[in-house]
Amino acid sequence: MPHKVFAETASVDGLGIAVLVSVGRHPLTGRTRRADQDARAYELAFSIAGARTALVHAGQNDAESEPALRGYLGMVGAPEAGENTAERLAVIEQAAGADVLPALVNALSELAPELVLCGMRAETGEGSGMLPYLLAEWLGWPIVSGVAQVESVKDGIATLLQALPRGQRRRLSVRLPAIVTVDSAAPGAGPSAFGPARRGVLAVSAAASMPDEARAGWLTAPARKRPKRLKIITASSARDRFKAAAAKTQSGGGKVLTGFSPEIGAEAIQALLKEEGVLSS
């Protein structure tokens, strides 16, 4: 495991952020686009004032992916955010279907950022979401997944808000350098402006690509809609199975309170809310 020693203390001024971006795929039209979570990751980098942001992409560089990559260059942070906006995007050219992990490890070792931001999983290819974890394992850095907000970066420690289901948040602190993946609950990416996207530079560099041999034997097909699971009936006799199949869904089983005072109605509602555990007290 290559272990690189980084500066122990990092002030927010000049905090090095690398945002790993990929080429996404529009779910309806199938066109290439900015990957949604990667764009959110870049947007999250804007929220850290006084940082230097570098955009890194490892993958194919062709006519189809260029507009998508320029989409990232067209994103411009608010003027008060400072010099967060990257004017160039480092493209590490790789063959189609190659494993981009070694190329990215090399690039990140050279770049030596303190914070790496990226989406949780790619929108094309395998999309397993393993890349940030493998990067963390190779670089020996901690990884925090599903972050919605960066609260502060101070003395080499970042305080983050992790998104949990049901809109809940958890506060975590992580020692830098670290890899942070960004959840779809993070603020949405702003629009991409045409001018900065044209002016931005795609700095293409070649790197040896490692073919992904294991994937050659896989069968890939467009996803079918999975059937809904039917009600599982485990009855021993035919009569019980018939009764379960013919049973009407329970409807109208609710309690109706008619002709009571508002106070009694409110008490009944409060009792149910308490029973369900949604009231805070």
Add this chain to the structure above:
Amino acid sequence: MHNDTDSLPRRDSRKARIARNRLHPDHNAVLAEMLGTSRVGPSLWPGPNGLTRRNPHLVGFSSPNGIKRIDRSGAQADTSLNLRTERQAVVVDPRTSVVIETPAFLIAVVPDLPGGRLSAHDRDLLGLARQLADADPAVPGAVLAIVFGAIREDGFGTAGVDRLLHSLTHSPIHSADQSPGLGASSNTQCGPEARLAVLADVERELLPCHWLLPDSPIGGADLGRRLAAKLSERPATQVWQINQDAEGKRCSGLGAAGSTDINRPLPRLVLALPECALPVAMTRHEARPMTLPAPLSRMPGRIQDLGAVAVNPATVALGEAEFILAAGRGVSDWAGFHNAAAVLGATEGASRVAVDDGFMARDRQVGASGTWVTARVYLAVGISGAIQHLQGIQSCDKVISINLDPDCDMVKRADLAVIGDADEILAALVVLQQRIQEKKDAA
């Protein structure tokens, strides 16, 4: 039928009438007297010639309206008595006990256990693990469940767990994180790095044949990928099926943000989606507790959990809110409604009418043309329940309705409906809740 002391056969016409009338209160007694003991006997008996004899008159019973009924479920205990006996609810557990003393291999499962209990996703995953363990009856494998933190589940055995490894990796910094109101926070008692260290110990000591984890955002997806990176195994992610073909086991999973199906040979580590397999239903396993040898010294975690954050329910996206207070045409006191949402700690929703009339924002609309909500509790205030709105709340567990019209569709859908003026009831609810909060503050 006839009296032995008399030479002439005599008919008691009253008894004959009662014997014909199945509804007569003395019917059974008269029948028993007229037919002797044979009436009480079985409806099926071996005859003298070896033939089975059957008395069809003794099968079944009389229903309350005098019509003969035959109940073939076996619940009718003694049909030949012609009495409507009480249905005996004999609860027979159909599960068979399975004990695997010396397993040929282990299938390790790390369930999420939200709130200390097995979720439906966990049960599906254990069903998948059983599929793998029981694939070859000659070489039975055992399912090992590795669980963390406080456990409130006692049905591990019926869920299909043979061996249970309970790890209490409490690190002191995480013990402060127990806020009761948040269900998800119970999952955060030990950080992913501490859990990963335990799993690495299991890998070293027990060397499971397969690792199965839920691909769920509450922890399994993260832990599984960490484990895969640690073990240098390439996992199959978002798996929804495992099947066997001539060359071996293969699995199908989603790829490319759910737009493709990838079918590939089954790797050692699998992250599975909900409904990947049927949960265990017909067997009971022993869930024998296991312990590991003393763990190696642990590195201090680089990630510190500072606990759950109080989230303002008003800012939670409608689609993932847990408790929604939704307003419709029946609400006229809008300030009172917003106040009620704040006091109850609910996320605000609205019907199409309330949005069209400009009282609520468009992103708060619930229903087919707005947001399909997944709330656990949905409190509909003054909403009569258009079909589009009811579609939007299909996946809500508990629906409470406050409405003036007792015949509206929302009242039919609701688990609790209160008929009355929406504003008054909401105001009463706010007063009640505030009184409780004041009491709590004073205490």
